[in-house]
Amino acid sequence: MLTQTSPPPAAADAWQALARATTGDQLAQAWLGVLCHALLHARAGLVLMAQxxxxxxxxxxxxxxxxxAHLADIATEALRQRTGVLRRDEAGDALLAYPLTPADSLCGAVVLDxxxxxxxATERARQLTHWGAGWLLDLMRQVDQARVHAGARQARVLLDIVLAVQNEPGQREAALALVHAVGRELGCHQVQLAMAEGSTLRRQAVSHAAVSDDRSQQALLALQAMHEAFDQRRHLLWPEPPAPEGATxxxxxxxxxxxxxxxxAKALCSLPLEAAHETVGVLLLERDRPFAADEIELLDALAPAVGPLLVLQRDASQGAAARLRRTLRRGVRLATDSAHPALKLGVGAAALLLLLLAIVPVPYHVTAPAVVEGARQRAAVAPFEGFVREAPARAGDAVKTGQLLARLEDKDLLLEKTRWESELEVALRKxxxxxxxxxxxxxxxAAAQANQARAQLDLASSKLERVAITAPFDGIVVKGDLSQQLxxxxxxGKVLFEVAPLNAWRVILKVDERDIGLVRPGAAGALVLASLPGQRWPFTVRKLTPVSVPEDGRNQFRVEAEIGGAAPTLSPNMEGVGKVDAGSAPLLWAWTHPLLDWLRLTWWKVLP
Structure with a gap:
């Protein structure tokens, strides 16, 4: 009579672990335990899987x-040869390695000491390992298929809930659709949704309830429970599951x-809903059985999926004032939290600098192109019609008072003088x-003829005295060159030369019409020339010409200023930049007022 013996307690535990395994690692560990207990002489075992x-x-x-570690060499040999390897070490102990090759593909190996x-015994171990390897691969395939099916179901449920929320026209309808869909898919007898309003929560929807009283004791306790998940920013379960080993x-x-x-309630789960890295609401689920691990995984995937949809529905149903208040609260919260301290420090420093630029006044100057001219200029003109005999002076020459600039031809004048002298002598004799x-x-x-001859003689003598065109004063020739016109x-009356003094200058500023209102007679300023950028000459505004002149596409006013003191290094027609003192103003206004003025003018232009 055969008697049935029960497996030892350790083997029974291994079989129970194999039955309860839900992941590949758990399955491999339980299967290896069953194999090692079946081989009573096996001292150790190892399962390697491809990563x-x-x-x-x-x-x-x-x-x-x-x-x-002593099993590494034989495991490497079995993986390289893709065939079972049996050998003994130096101590005479048997080592067995068997590759796992489903469908001619290598996925791992089993190694036994x-x-x-x-x-x-070694032959029996080889046979059991060969049979058990196929069994292990089939169990792993089943676990993988179950995981794929669970993932597909989870994706379907998640998609159904998201579509149910997305298809609703308003915030309240979307909230009701969410709580009803979650309650239906997870078998909850009640699901509540509270949306964040600043640092507090407000209930928006309750499933399976026709009327919801937010002031009841149950509603207040529900909000307190949801606040715990809101403040801790993680899902909470009640009763609390046992903490994993090593968890802190x-x-x-x-x-x-x-x-x-x-x-x-026998089981609760509070799920914070996330959008843009902040908690926007909390779901509170109630049912009679605890929440499984795959259901918690589904809820964790649901939170970031429906959070943005609820925010979009809320924004669409609120007015502009509510959206502005929410944006301001978000900005204040972002500015006062502890994230990105370096960025916030930089923004704060920039804001402080901008505030100082906007309120601290500094001296303001009107800048304009400038040209140097003589304080007075004298023109040397042709005293009568004639021909140029010589012209030793030209533009740019420094001249003294009485220095010859040009001389006209005097031969005809001398003949005319001789003629009229003869006419005068004849008239006197008559x-x-x-x-x-x-x-x-x-x-x-005869007396009348003599008077006529005498007048013509005086005219000819006067012309002869003016054939030499000389400098009226010490200065510089600023215009005129007859050296090529002898x-x-x-x-x-033709202007042959213009002479300007060397010790008296004036500055002509071309002030834009946008800035002419800031310039006043008597205002001080400074001039810097393009040829002498390292020197600065002070000047005083004397006169504003009330007529604008178009130049380079803009209207400009001519402003005359006087340079104080002697400036012997200056020359006429030197160009530069002049700045006229115009009081004080914030530096930010000084930089932006042209644009602001243009915007004001454009706005006035487009107004009906």
């Missing part, structure tokens, strides 16, 4: 805490306990003869 990076790492060891086993940190669920005692004969008519006629005719 995403292509390497092979141990996923199960028996005993778990034992050092198994059989100790001092005989030939029959503590969760607060006192509010959940009070609410569960009040309503008689006048004397008529006086001697007592002929008063001829005497008067012998050419000139007309009477």
């Amino acid at each position: 995403p990076d292509g390497a092979y790492a141990p996923v199960a060891a028996e005993p778990p805490a034992q050092e198994l 059989l100790g001092p086993a005989d030939t029959a 940190g503590m969760t607060i669920t006192a509010g959940h306990a009070r609410y569960a005692h009040e309503v008689g 006048e004397r003869e008529a006086m001697a004969h007592g002929n008063r008519v001829d005497q008067r006629l 012998g050419s005719p000139v007309e009477q």
